[in-house]
Amino acid sequence: xxxxxxxxISGTKSLFIGLGITGKYFFEPVVTMQYPMEHVEMTPRFxxxxxxxxxxxxxxPKCVVCGMxxxxxxxxxxxxxxxxxxxxxxxxxxxxxxxxxxxxxxxQCVESCKFGAIRFSKDYNLAGPRKEDFIFDLIKRLxxxx
Amino acid sequence: xxxxxxxxxxxxxxxAFAGLNAAYLxxxxxxxxxxxxxxxxxxxxxxxxxxxxIADGIKxxxxxxxxxxxxxxxxxMAAPLMVMVPAIMSFMVIPFSETxxxxxxxxxxxxxxxxxxxxxxxxxxxxxxxxxxxAVIAAARCVSQNIAYEIPMLVTTITMVMVTNTMNxxxxxxxxAGWFFHWHIFRLDISLxxxxxxxxxFVCSLAETNRAPFDMAEAESExxxxxxxxxxxxxxxxxxxxxxxxxxxxxxxxxxxxxxxxQSPIPFHPVGFLGVIWGLFWFxxxxxxxxxxxxxxxxxxxRTQFYELLNLSWKVLIPISLFNLILTALQIKIFPWL
Numbered sequence: 001x002x003x004x005x006x007x008x009i010s011g012t013k014s015l016f017i018g019l020g021i022t023g024k025y026f027f028e029p030v031v032t033m034q035y036p037m038e039h040v041e042m043t044p045r046f047x048x049x050x051x052x053x054x055x056x057x058x059x060x061p062k063c064v065v066c067g068m069x070x071x072x073x074x075x076x077x078x079x080x081x082x083x084x085x086x087x088x089x090x091x092x093x094x095x096x097x098x099x100x101x102x103x104x105x106x107x108q109c110v111e112s113c114k115f116g117a118i119r120f121s122k123d124y125n126l127a128g129p130r131k132e133d134f135i136f137d138l139i140k141r142l143x144x145x146x
Numbered sequence: 147x148x149x150x151x152x153x154x155x156x157x158x159x160x161x162a163f164a165g166l167n168a169a170y171l172x173x174x175x176x177x178x179x180x181x182x183x184x185x186x187x188x189x190x191x192x193x194x195x196x197x198x199x200i201a202d203g204i205k206x207x208x209x210x211x212x213x214x215x216x217x218x219x220x221x222x223m224a225a226p227l228m229v230m231v232p233a234i235m236s237f238m239v240i241p242f243s244e245t246x247x248x249x250x251x252x253x254x255x256x257x258x259x260x261x262x263x264x265x266x267x268x269x270x271x272x273x274x275x276x277x278x279x280x281a282v283i284a285a286a287r288c289v290s291q292n293i294a295y296e297i298p299m300l301v302t303t304i305t306m307v308m309v310t311n312t313m314n315x316x317x318x319x320x321x322x323a324g325w326f327f328h329w330h331i332f333r334l335d336i337s338l339x340x341x342x343x344x345x346x347x348f349v350c351s352l353a354e355t356n357r358a359p360f361d362m363a364e365a366e367s368e369x370x371x372x373x374x375x376x377x378x379x380x381x382x383x384x385x386x387x388x389x390x391x392x393x394x395x396x397x398x399x400x401x402x403x404x405x406x407x408x409q410s411p412i413p414f415h416p417v418g419f420l421g422v423i424w425g426l427f428w429f430x431x432x433x434x435x436x437x438x439x440x441x442x443x444x445x446x447x448x449r450t451q452f453y454e455l456l457n458l459s460w461k462v463l464i465p466i467s468l469f470n471l472i473l474t475a476l477q478i479k480i481f482p483w484l
Binding site (some may be wrong): 027032 | 176180181182183184185186189345442443445446447462
């Protein structure tokens with residue numbers, strides 16, 4: 001009989017403790033993010049697809065078309081071209097295509113670039129209905145961004 | 147005010163009150179659930195999602211009404227009405243303020259309980275008429291649950307009738323005039339177990355209206371949607387409205403019996419029209435505080451197991467409410483000085 005009342009009182013008490021917890025949560029700020037309207041700032045070491053780094057003065061890509069990233073890529077998803085131009089030292093990048101469908105984000109391209117011309121971007125909203133959506137023209141992207 | 151005009155006005159008011167409550171309590175429920183789980187809840191339709199109930203209503207109304215194979219057409223169609231209509235009828239005797247009551251019936255309390263028992267019948271017929279095994283299981287559960295919880299609820303009500311000597315809801319409220327410690331829940335001089343009686347009544351009203359954690363009638367994770375499984379569109383909508391109207395009735399009864407109804411916590415009551423507003427304000431404040439508690443409870447506790455539910459009623463609520471009845475009788479008749 002005493003167990004009956006003990007259980008009754010402790011049970012009722014635990015119910016009120018439960019209400020206290022949810023009641024406290026009710027007045028605390030929300031923790032969810034309204035995703036399409038708000039975006040998470042990605043962490044510094046997040047690996048998105050690669051992007052070209054612009055030269056701070058000219059805004060042109062820092063790339064010198066040495067082709068090391070292309071060679072280093074185990075999935076063969078980078079293709080780039082360059083040309084010699086009058087009055088410009090070294091080669092000028094004319095085409096830089098990343099086939100993101102086969103990229104595994106291993107980072108060999110970023111590792112092998114001695115000129116610090118490519119880095120991982122922070123883009124993650126990449127869903128698309130067609131395969132062609134994932135063939136990125138990185139020069140075009142750089143121009144759109146600046 | 148001429149009588150027919152008054153009646154029509156009250157019918158419109160009661161229907162609008164029940165309908166708006168059903169619509170906006172769903173919104174409150176979703177907002178409450180959201181904030182308790184630290185989300186926002188509906189926010190897209192209108193400011194703060196305030197137009198969400200209208201969108202939901204339109205969605206439910208545009209859905210096709212069809213009769214499942216093997217269902218009993220008459221029972222299937224009548225069941226939602228049997229849940230909705232008694233709930234609306236019960237509003238007729240609820241005193242919103244001293245003079246703001248559709249009909250001051252002498253046996254108002256009895257009338258509400260008479261109509262409340264039709265509610266169960268509606269769920270039973272709905273489950274049975276659907277010809278669906280989940281619905282039938284839910285209906286059977288619902289009936290045994292309601293039988294179990296009607297007893298402590300009525301015993302507690304009898305205690306309150308014994309205390310106030312009347313079944314007129316307005317008289318019960320008038321008996322609690324004065325300071326807030328004149329409300330029945332604080333009247334330990336009448337019965338030492340008054341707060342416990344309030345708890346029993348509140349828990350029973352949760353179970354009677356099939357609210358979580360006693361929502362056996364629509365145990366989604368076990369029985370699809372329980373008795374509502376086969377109901378399309380507005381058939382389900384009417385059930386839903388009936389459920390929320392019943393919650394309002396249950397909370398209103400708790401407020402009237404224990405929390406002083408339209409009485410303010412201080413002994414101050416203006417006369418005339420201002421008095422009506424003053425009473426209405428206090429009644430609705432207490433009512434919605436209690437309804438918020440109902441929502442709060444739903445998002446705090448998990449659903450009870452079915453036998454635990456019956457254990458709670460038969461082993462705890464009924465013995466204690468019976469003990470409370472005897473104790474109150476003793477305190478009133480034999481030890482009136484206590």
